[in-house]
Amino acid sequence: MTVHASGGLGIADALVRLSHLVQHAFADVARDHDLTPQQLQLVCMLIAEPLGMTELSRLMHLERSSMTGLVDRVEKRGLVARVADPADRRACRVALTEEGGLLAAGAHGDVVVRLDSMTERLERDDRDRLISVVAGMLAEQGLTRPAAQA
Amino acid sequence: MTVHASGGLGIADALVRLSHLVQHAFADVARDHDLTPQQLQLVCMLIAEPLGMTELSRLMHLERSSMTGLVDRVEKRGLVARVADPADRRACRVALTEEGGLLAAGAHGDVVVRLDSMTERLERDDRDRLISVVAGMLAEQGLTRPAAQA
DNA sequence: TATTGTTATACTCTATAACTATA
DNA sequence: TATAGTTATAGAGTATAACAATA
Numbered sequence: 020m021t022v023h024a025s026g027g028l029g030i031a032d033a034l035v036r037l038s039h040l041v042q043h044a045f046a047d048v049a050r051d052h053d054l055t056p057q058q059l060q061l062v063c064m065l066i067a068e069p070l071g072m073t074e075l076s077r078l079m080h081l082e083r084s085s086m087t088g089l090v091d092r093v094e095k096r097g098l099v100a101r102v103a104d105p106a107d108r109r110a111c112r113v114a115l116t117e118e119g120g121l122l123a124a125g126a127h128g129d130v131v132v133r134l135d136s137m138t139e140r141l142e143r144d145d146r147d148r149l150i151s152v153v154a155g156m157l158a159e160q161g162l163t164r165p166a167a168q169a
Numbered sequence: 170m171t172v173h174a175s176g177g178l179g180i181a182d183a184l185v186r187l188s189h190l191v192q193h194a195f196a197d198v199a200r201d202h203d204l205t206p207q208q209l210q211l212v213c214m215l216i217a218e219p220l221g222m223t224e225l226s227r228l229m230h231l232e233r234s235s236m237t238g239l240v241d242r243v244e245k246r247g248l249v250a251r252v253a254d255p256a257d258r259r260a261c262r263v264a265l266t267e268e269g270g271l272l273a274a275g276a277h278g279d280v281v282v283r284l285d286s287m288t289e290r291l292e293r294d295d296r297d298r299l300i301s302v303v304a305g306m307l308a309e310q311g312l313t314r315p316a317a318q319a
Numbered sequence: 320t321a322t323t324g325t326t327a328t329a330c331t332c333t334a335t336a337a338c339t340a341t342a
Numbered sequence: 343t344a345t346a347g348t349t350a351t352a353g354a355g356t357a358t359a360a361c362a363a364t365a
Contacts, residue, residue, distance in 0.1 A: 055356090134185070
């Protein structure tokens with residue numbers, strides 16, 4: 020058993036609690052826009068580019084059948100549309116509508132504002148180091164996807 | 170618009186994507202123990218001490234009525250029990266059973282192992298700095314609760 | 320009056336299994 | 343055969359509103 024710095028908080032607990040902080044901020048923003056957190060995550064994921072159902076499932080760590088329902092509900096609301104994939108007649112690509120794009124951009128901006136304000140007290144040096152440490156971890160996990168993926 | 174280090178990844182996006190990484194690890198461990206992520210979060214929250222429904226709701230960012238159902242299901246499974254609060258006859262305290270305590274400790278350990286392995290490549294210096302940065306952010310948000318709160 | 324917790328209700332989220340259509 | 347996506351089903355998660363009991 021290793022003793023850690025910062026009042027006995029280990030790296031794992033620190034990450035878990037940081038994650039809760041982020042999730043709560045994210046949930047609050049979703050609610051402000053009358054979306055569930057999952058719906059907001061979905062539309063943010065599509066800011067960079069339209070994606071297929073299987074790719075979306077992989078990125079969101081969900082079964083494809085769960086993704087069907089999630090996309091159904093967001094599509095019913097007019098924020099995304101299923102577009103036929105010209106290269107594969109089995110597949111579709113989920114794309115933001117104009118309304119969905121505006122909402123996603125706005126909500127993503129709100130998330131950024133919230134999280135930026137949570138970190139504004141940090142020294143510029145700590146901030147940069149935090150970013151680069153996280154970037155390294157993400158790369159190690161094989162996640163090199165779109166940056167707007169809030 | 171500010172340009173950031175590390176390939177254009179801003180601090181907010183870095184935090185969001187780190188959070189996804191942690192959530193997925195957490196969900197995998199929950200599944201290994203045949204629990205939902207919410208159920209695992211609940212039992213981990215109780216490792217340090219029994220808590221009332223209102224306090225649990227606050228910590229988990231849920232309505233009290235949602236907490237009722239969550240505790241019901243975990244109680245039905247024998248992992249927690251509602252204990253009368255001697256100081257307030259309206260209130261109850263949710264406590265781990267013996268079985269629940271063992272499961273919570275084991276699963277929490279698994280989460281720690283997973284997250285530790287994700288960060289093992291970091292320099293000791295970066296690691297310590299990450300912990301202290303997160304600890305500072307948590308303190309600023311008024312979260313000074315139990316460390317075992319996975 | 321305010322607070323603790325529950326119930327009733329209506330959604331949303333999620334996984335499993337079975338299915339269709341295309342590759 | 344394998345893959346992309348859906349449907350059907352069942353259970354879990356969540357919020358809102360209304361309620362009971364106690365402070």
